[in-house]
Amino acid sequence: MAKSMTRRAFLKKSMATTGLTIAVSVTPFGFKLLNASGKGQTERFKPNVWFEITPDNNVSITIGASEMGQGTHTSLAMVIADELEADWSLVNIRQGGARKEFINPIMHSQIAVASSSVRGFYAPLRKAGAAGRAVLVKAAAATWKVPEKDCQASKGTVLHLKSNKSLTYGELCQKAAKLPLPKDPPLKKESDFRYMGKFIPRLDIPPKVNGKAVYGIDFKVKDMLYAVLDRPPAYGSKHISFDQKAAEAVKGVKKVFPIPQGIVVCAESLAAAWKGRDALKVKWDGGALPQMDNAYIEKSLIGGLDKPGSIAENKGDAKKALQNASKRVKSTYFVPFVAHTNMEPMNCAAHVRKDGCDIWAPTQAQTIPQMIASQITGLPPEKINIHTTYMGTGLGRRAAPDFIIEAVIIGKVMGKPVKVVWTREEDTRHDPFRAAVSHRIEAGLDSRGRLTAWSHKAVAGSIMKDIDPKGIKNGVDIMSLWGILDFPNSIENRITYDIPNFLVEFLISDLPIPVCPWRSVQNGPNAFAIESFVDELAHAAGKDPLEFRLEALKTNKRATRVLKAVAQMADWGKSLPKGQGRGIAQHACFGSYVAQVADITVNEKDGTFKVDRVFAAVDCGPAVNPFNIKTQIEGAITMALSTVLREEVMFSNGGVKSANFDDYSPIRITEVPDIEVQVVRSNDKIGGIGEPGVPPLAPAVGNAIFNATGARLRRIPMTPERVLEALKKA
Amino acid sequence: MISLNVNGKDYKVDVPGDTPLLWVLREELELTGTKFGCGIGECGSCTVHVDGKAERSCSVPVSDVAGKKITTIEGLPENHPVKRAWIEEQVVQCGYCQPGVMMQLASLLNQDPHSEAEKIVEEMDDVICRCGTYARMKRGIQTAIQIMRKEGK
Numbered sequence: 001m002a003k004s005m006t007r008r009a010f011l012k013k014s015m016a017t018t019g020l021t022i023a024v025s026v027t028p029f030g031f032k033l034l035n036a037s038g039k040g041q042t043e044r045f046k047p048n049v050w051f052e053i054t055p056d057n058n059v060s061i062t063i064g065a066s067e068m069g070q071g072t073h074t075s076l077a078m079v080i081a082d083e084l085e086a087d088w089s090l091v092n093i094r095q096g097g098a099r100k101e102f103i104n105p106i107m108h109s110q111i112a113v114a115s116s117s118v119r120g121f122y123a124p125l126r127k128a129g130a131a132g133r134a135v136l137v138k139a140a141a142a143t144w145k146v147p148e149k150d151c152q153a154s155k156g157t158v159l160h161l162k163s164n165k166s167l168t169y170g171e172l173c174q175k176a177a178k179l180p181l182p183k184d185p186p187l188k189k190e191s192d193f194r195y196m197g198k199f200i201p202r203l204d205i206p207p208k209v210n211g212k213a214v215y216g217i218d219f220k221v222k223d224m225l226y227a228v229l230d231r232p233p234a235y236g237s238k239h240i241s242f243d244q245k246a247a248e249a250v251k252g253v254k255k256v257f258p259i260p261q262g263i264v265v266c267a268e269s270l271a272a273a274w275k276g277r278d279a280l281k282v283k284w285d286g287g288a289l290p291q292m293d294n295a296y297i298e299k300s301l302i303g304g305l306d307k308p309g310s311i312a313e314n315k316g317d318a319k320k321a322l323q324n325a326s327k328r329v330k331s332t333y334f335v336p337f338v339a340h341t342n343m344e345p346m347n348c349a350a351h352v353r354k355d356g357c358d359i360w361a362p363t364q365a366q367t368i369p370q371m372i373a374s375q376i377t378g379l380p381p382e383k384i385n386i387h388t389t390y391m392g393t394g395l396g397r398r399a400a401p402d403f404i405i406e407a408v409i410i411g412k413v414m415g416k417p418v419k420v421v422w423t424r425e426e427d428t429r430h431d432p433f434r435a436a437v438s439h440r441i442e443a444g445l446d447s448r449g450r451l452t453a454w455s456h457k458a459v460a461g462s463i464m465k466d467i468d469p470k471g472i473k474n475g476v477d478i479m480s481l482w483g484i485l486d487f488p489n490s491i492e493n494r495i496t497y498d499i500p501n502f503l504v505e506f507l508i509s510d511l512p513i514p515v516c517p518w519r520s521v522q523n524g525p526n527a528f529a530i531e532s533f534v535d536e537l538a539h540a541a542g543k544d545p546l547e548f549r550l551e552a553l554k555t556n557k558r559a560t561r562v563l564k565a566v567a568q569m570a571d572w573g574k575s576l577p578k579g580q581g582r583g584i585a586q587h588a589c590f591g592s593y594v595a596q597v598a599d600i601t602v603n604e605k606d607g608t609f610k611v612d613r614v615f616a617a618v619d620c621g622p623a624v625n626p627f628n629i630k631t632q633i634e635g636a637i638t639m640a641l642s643t644v645l646r647e648e649v650m651f652s653n654g655g656v657k658s659a660n661f662d663d664y665s666p667i668r669i670t671e672v673p674d675i676e677v678q679v680v681r682s683n684d685k686i687g688g689i690g691e692p693g694v695p696p697l698a699p700a701v702g703n704a705i706f707n708a709t710g711a712r713l714r715r716i717p718m719t720p721e722r723v724l725e726a727l728k729k730a
Numbered sequence: 731m732i733s734l735n736v737n738g739k740d741y742k743v744d745v746p747g748d749t750p751l752l753w754v755l756r757e758e759l760e761l762t763g764t765k766f767g768c769g770i771g772e773c774g775s776c777t778v779h780v781d782g783k784a785e786r787s788c789s790v791p792v793s794d795v796a797g798k799k800i801t802t803i804e805g806l807p808e809n810h811p812v813k814r815a816w817i818e819e820q821v822v823q824c825g826y827c828q829p830g831v832m833m834q835l836a837s838l839l840n841q842d843p844h845s846e847a848e849k850i851v852e853e854m855d856d857v858i859c860r861c862g863t864y865a866r867m868k869r870g871i872q873t874a875i876q877i878m879r880k881e882g883k
Binding site: 344638 | 753756761763775802803813817827829832852856860864
């Protein structure tokens with residue numbers, strides 16, 4: 001049975017005799033394979049490379065990308081093991097530290113975001129596995145003094161067919177370690193894949209089921225201290241006073257001090273730290289915008305649509321085309337702030353010493369925290385060790401470095417290992433949320449009901465402000481516009497429709513609310529507006545929503561492919577009983593295309609509805625781990641439905657009012673529809689899979705409500721009150 | 731000193747009686763399989779068995795369970811139908827909520843081995859999973875029931 005990281009394995013770095021070790025180094029110009037074997041045969045095993053084969057036949061694969069539940073450890077191991085022709089039962093995986101070998105070729109950073117891990121490493125890891133297989137075959141052929149072409153690698157052994165001889169990879173690894181790696185080893189044919197495209201159980205599931213998997217919050221080291229913070233209740237709020245003496249008088253409290261993030265209480269135990277915090281009795285001022293609440297926010301974002309914005313794209317002449325259109329349709333959409341609420345609240349442990357710094361964190365990113373910790377500690381980056389633990393979801397939240405920064409600051413003050421733990425309330429109230437956004441879209445149809453013009457204005461917070469502020473050009477934040485537009489030379493997150501006259505304007509909101517990526521980034525909120533509005537256009541054109549889309553997509557074969565596939569799955573066009581409706585939507589992001597059909601039942605009396613069934617078709621190119629693709633799409637649909645039903649962060653007095661799961665309540669098991677996912681066969685470019693299931697869901701549900709009742713929902717969550725209000729207008 | 735029996739082992743812990751059982755398990759006994767999710771009994775990530783019944787350990791003062799039989803995810807047998815079903819159906823993604831989910835399910839199935847899957851699903855409506863594994867949990871529930879019936883447990 002293949003193995004994953006357990007508490008034991010994590011805490012006790014294993015010793016092994018070295019054998020064949022192969023690394024892939026990614027450069028801005030591509031990647032190169034390195035034979036990292038033999039640097040002292042008795043040297044202690046250092047898990048810093050992609051994979052290693054040892055004389056005991058074990059294949060240890062080290063993966064730099066974080067495992068946050070998306071299954072990337074197993075999928076990446078499958079890619080290597082397949083091309084290596086390894087015996088899966090002898091494969092074990094380890095999480096790697098922060099190293100240049102692990103820099104994601106798409107992100108140019110070691111970070112698991114934008115559904116980039118498998119699609120980024122698919123090509124380099126196939127080559128790495130194939131290179132390993134090639135030198136093992138070469139080593140066997142040399143041993144037997146036979147031609148290489150008569151030897152065959154098969155499930156962890158090399159066979160010589162004519163003589164019926166065989167040697168295991170373990171037996172061959174030390175000989176193979178001395179051979180130069182081929183620069184461009186031949187890859188397997190798809191028909192020869194042993195693991196890719198097949199059902200392979202996830203390696204991280206057994207330790208998670210038996211409770212032995214180590215998450216950040218579980219991490220413990222000898223003499224470790226615990227720190228908690230009293231954080232400002234409103235954005236921009238500063239402390240006026242706090243009772244340091246009372247907090248320090250609590251048994252077990254070691255130190256109390258303010259940092260920019262709040263007042264720190266550091267203690268011998270978590271219980272003591274919390275008790276100390278209770279004794280602080282901090283007085284805070286009113287902050288930057290004490291009058292801010294939900295009404296203020298909505299007014300600000302919708303009001304921004306009437307202010308001048310920056311032109312993000314202007315193709316053809318949308319204004320003129322609108323004037324010449326046979327029919328014009330105009331609508332305003334709104335998506336509120338939603339929280340990540342990762343099940344594991346934020347936490348991070350840091351040990352800052354004179355000679356180095358260790359950070360144990362449930363983090364999606366390694367490069368960025370390493371650089372920032374280097375700045376805080378004054379140590380060179382190579383002295384900053386990032387130990388990535390399992391994490392109770394990532395969702396984009398754990399790509400933000402805030403929870404690591406404060407732990408390093410506190411660790412530097414204390415000089416001992418310190419673990420900072422957030423409560424659920426802190427996690428909700430100090431979340432960089434999914435950005436709220438307002439949209440106003442106007443489109444024109446010609447006399448035959450074809451889409452000729454699209455003028456789109458959006459107002460939202462800036463995603464890039466904290467990630468890459470230099471990337472904001474002329475007031476345009478492309479990541480906030482993902483789903484409508486993408487960066488130059490990329491169409492991954494661009495609207496899929498081919499519209500001759502296309503104008504996009506954007507205004508960065510000045511609200512003081514921090515935002516960061518949330519599963520699918522702004523593709524989710526933006527696709528809600530696009531795909532609901534496309535449904536409005538189909539209705540205005542008197543066309544079937546599927547036909548209208550297929551026509552507007554023109555030559556986009558992948559979007560067309562998934563739309564046709566989902567229509568077939570759902571038997572699109574069949575008649576439904578009264579009170580039921582179905583909606584269709586499609587969206588592309590991170591290189592994958594997803595179309596969904598939602599079937600719903602509406603109760604027009606009380607405004608409630610139930611999503612009965614969701615069909616999803618996905619084209620992600622080569623499907624490495626089809627079962628995992630299905631479960632990722634299921635999860636994305638479920639999470640997106642949660643935002644359709646209920647999720648909206650509540651604000652008051654210039655800060656966040658929502659606090660815990662009693663007032664911010666994600667979707668439950670009884671609300672989940674039957675979900676049917678089809679992974680469409682595709683030889684197109686490989687795409688990501690953790691996020692692309694999110695965007696089509698909200699518009700598919702809204703379109704289904706329209707189909708059932710004639711009521712158009714232009715805002716989520718679609719609460720019973722909003723459904724009743726829309727019914728009145730229908 | 732408070733005496734505890736956890737997973738069949740006796741412990742003595744020196745903590746205030748109002749300390750939530752969750753933090754005693756995690757911090758004193760280093761049984762970190764039981765997770766902190768909300769601290770108010772809303773999400774179910776911290777669920778353990780107290781005398782066989784599912785309890786949210788974040789909301790149980792440790793003094794209340796002195797002398798009672800406590801079982802955590804680490805103490806649920808490896809061959810328990812719920813653990814086997816969770817692996818067979820590949821329910822887990824991030825896995826953080828799952829120990830609590832599995833403990834709640836194990837308790838429900840233990841109390842009423844003849845319960846129908848639909849009824850059990852209704853009773854699992856008070857757990858939160860952020861990855862969205864509910865569709866797989868439903869399969870896991872059915873499979874766990876099948877394993878139990880087949881093996882007459």
